[in-house]
Amino acid sequence: MHLSQTTSSLPQGEIEMLVVDNDYAHATISLFGGHILSFTPKHDGIQRLWLSKKAQLDAKHPIRGGIPICWPWFGPHNTQTNLSAHGYVRTQAWHVVNCVDNDDHTTICLKPSVTKGEGFDGKTQLTLIISIGRELGVKLVTENTGEQPFTYTGALHSYFHIEDISDCTVTGLSGQYEDKLQAYKRLPTPMPYAFNSETDRVHLVTPKELAIKSNGHVTHIHSVGHDSIVVWNPWAEKSRTMHDMEDNGYRKMLCVETSVTQGQTVLPGQQHVLEQVIR
Numbered sequence: 001m002h003l004s005q006t007t008s009s010l011p012q013g014e015i016e017m018l019v020v021d022n023d024y025a026h027a028t029i030s031l032f033g034g035h036i037l038s039f040t041p042k043h044d045g046i047q048r049l050w051l052s053k054k055a056q057l058d059a060k061h062p063i064r065g066g067i068p069i070c071w072p073w074f075g076p077h078n079t080q081t082n083l084s085a086h087g088y089v090r091t092q093a094w095h096v097v098n099c100v101d102n103d104d105h106t107t108i109c110l111k112p113s114v115t116k117g118e119g120f121d122g123k124t125q126l127t128l129i130i131s132i133g134r135e136l137g138v139k140l141v142t143e144n145t146g147e148q149p150f151t152y153t154g155a156l157h158s159y160f161h162i163e164d165i166s167d168c169t170v171t172g173l174s175g176q177y178e179d180k181l182q183a184y185k186r187l188p189t190p191m192p193y194a195f196n197s198e199t200d201r202v203h204l205v206t207p208k209e210l211a212i213k214s215n216g217h218v219t220h221i222h223s224v225g226h227d228s229i230v231v232w233n234p235w236a237e238k239s240r241t242m243h244d245m246e247d248n249g250y251r252k253m254l255c256v257e258t259s260v261t262q263g264q265t266v267l268p269g270q271q272h273v274l275e276q277v278i279r
């Protein structure tokens with residue numbers, strides 16, 4: 001069967017958007033940030049990603065929701081505190097390298113305009129390969145094109161849409177996590193993993209399969225190439241301090257991030273692939 005699809009490009013606010021509508025799914029991708037904003041598979045019609053109603057689509061600020069690409073560092077820069085959190089590609093224009101129709105999915109390949117920036121010396125090619133079918137595949141390929149090794153951190157910082165945070169659990173995590181809200185204190189992963197307050201945790205484990213259960217629906221997350229999983233929800237009080245978050249938005253979202261927080265070294269001529277598949 002040939003896939004019937006349309007990929008169109010249209011401006012929304014200040015940003016250029018790709019809209020993919022094929023037999024299997026509908027998705028939108030912002031070229032600002034190489035940022036997937038929505039993904040709804042047609043077999044169940046359930047939106048998997050959350051986008052803040054107050055997200056700034058001005059091609060200047062990071063977009064709150066969807067899948068921000070954090071690279072070449074995750075969180076604050078480890079030595080230069082003046083640099084933006086989560087690196088500089090989420091606030092850059094990306095361009096389409098190609099867009100291919102396969103039998104059961106559409107593949108879109110994007111690259112940022114610049115990979116070198118203050119705070120990172122590596123010589124690299126960075127490629128985001130997005131696959132839209134029954135599942136959403138996101139692959140971030142970091143290639144070392146220089147003559148020196150470099151180390152990067154980063155994340156596929158996915159914001160998942162949930163019905164209600166008070167009826168939401170995560171499965172697949174175990175062992176200890178570092179609590180960013182308690183000076184990285186190590187604590188045991190809660191079982192069951194439910195939410196009743198601000199959460200910002202680095203789980204130092206590498207499960208391939210995770211699931212978010214919310215109001216009878218299960219979103220499956222497959223991860224590759226990560227050294228940790230970050231789980232984040234700002235909860236009510238912090239949300240009120242964030243200009244791009246509706247007061248009750250935190251109830252509808254949970255970030256489960258396929259992450260490299262400990263540092264991934266890439267040798268000359270080698271590449272590292274960080275991947276998340278959502279279904």
Ligand SMILES: O=P(O)(O)OC[C@H]1O[C@H](O)[C@H](O)[C@@H](O)[C@@H]1O
Pocket residue numbers: 062075085086180200201230231232255257
């Ligand atoms: O507000 P942002 O820069 O997009 O970061 C949002 C969040 O990202 C990650 O989940 C971090 O662990 C959090 O500490 C941070 O607050």
